[in-house]
Amino acid sequence: IHSKAETLHNKAVVHHKQGDYNKSVKLHEQSLAIFVALYGTTSIHTADTLHNMAMVYHKQGDHSKAMELYTQSLTIQDAAFGNGSTHTTADTLLGIADVYHQQGNFKTALEFYERSLSIEEASGKGSTSSALNNMAILYKKQGEMTKALELYERNLAMEGGGGSGADTLNNMANIYLSLGNYNKCQELYERSLAIEEAQHGPLSASVGDINSNMCVLQEKIGNLDLAFHFIERALVCYNDAYGPGHSDTCEAQRRVDTHTRRRVDTHLCRLAE
Numbered sequence: 001i002h003s004k005a006e007t008l009h010n011k012a013v014v015h016h017k018q019g020d021y022n023k024s025v026k027l028h029e030q031s032l033a034i035f036v037a038l039y040g041t042t043s044i045h046t047a048d049t050l051h052n053m054a055m056v057y058h059k060q061g062d063h064s065k066a067m068e069l070y071t072q073s074l075t076i077q078d079a080a081f082g083n084g085s086t087h088t089t090a091d092t093l094l095g096i097a098d099v100y101h102q103q104g105n106f107k108t109a110l111e112f113y114e115r116s117l118s119i120e121e122a123s124g125k126g127s128t129s130s131a132l133n134n135m136a137i138l139y140k141k142q143g144e145m146t147k148a149l150e151l152y153e154r155n156l157a158m159e160g161g162g163g164s165g166a167d168t169l170n171n172m173a174n175i176y177l178s179l180g181n182y183n184k185c186q187e188l189y190e191r192s193l194a195i196e197e198a199q200h201g202p203l204s205a206s207v208g209d210i211n212s213n214m215c216v217l218q219e220k221i222g223n224l225d226l227a228f229h230f231i232e233r234a235l236v237c238y239n240d241a242y243g244p245g246h247s248d249t250c251e252a253q254r255r256v257d258t259h260t261r262r263r264v265d266t267h268l269c270r271l272a273e
Contacts, residue, residue: 002034005030005034008028008034009027012027013052028049042079044080047076047080050069050070050073051073051088051092053069054070054095058098063103066095070099077092090119091116093113094116097109097110097134101138106138106142114135117131132152149175166193166195166199169191170189170192170210170213177220182221186214189217193207202237203241208235208236208237208241208248211230211231211233212230212252215230218230227259228256231259235249235253235256
């Protein structure tokens with residue numbers, strides 16, 4: 001019977017990844033019923049299933065239901081492990097923090113992020129990246145750019161040169177862009193771009209995103225010809241990754257058209273002089 005519950009769980013995870021959330025919830029509920037019958041309402045199997053169900057509701061944007069299930073799962077885990085000492089507990093705390101974050105309750109979100117982070121750091125096995133990244137995003141929303149950069153720096157040191165490192169570099173560059181530190185911004189975009197191209201090739205959507213950001217940077221500097229170059233590259237990436245009808249592709253095309261009109265107008269003005 002236990003193996004049947006595990007099979008249902010695995011199927012639920014597959015449907016979650018495929019975006020079939022209703023089916024995923026139904027399968028998790030079936031799995032939960034078996035685990036409760038076998039081990040009771042306070043077993044770690046029950047806690048894990050409640051956590052996974054919470055993740056589905058969270059993905060659907062049902063924050064109330066997600067919080068209810070995360071909290072039930074955390075209560076069981078705290079009773080079993082003494083206020084949390086496992087990677088799963090850290091994940092549950094992270095989920096609760098994300099819900100508070102999305103609801104705008106930043107103070108409580110930070111408390112849960114810090115609890116999650118402390119468990120991951122103490123274990124030496126889990127990943128601290130998500131907590132650090134989400135805390136940085138929260139501080140950025142509050143205008144605390146220095147604190148956000150500190151957290152991104154910590155995250156970057158732990159990530160090394162992987163693909164997630166490219167995301168962190170890009171996020172840091174965005175902050176420097178908002179602060180007007182264009183030289184540092186450009187340096188970080190270029191580092192991020194090099195990693196993304198090495199990891200995913202020159203035509204991935206993530207490469208398109210960085211080129212789009214570099215276009216904005218060059219526009220702010222006033223180097224409009226180089227800005228045009230970057231948004232053209234972004235458009236090629238989005239067309240390849242998403243096709244012509246995607247919102248990112250359409251927005252890049254709009255920006256290319258704007259730059260093209262500007263270039264034509266500039267050329268005509270020069271001819272008229």
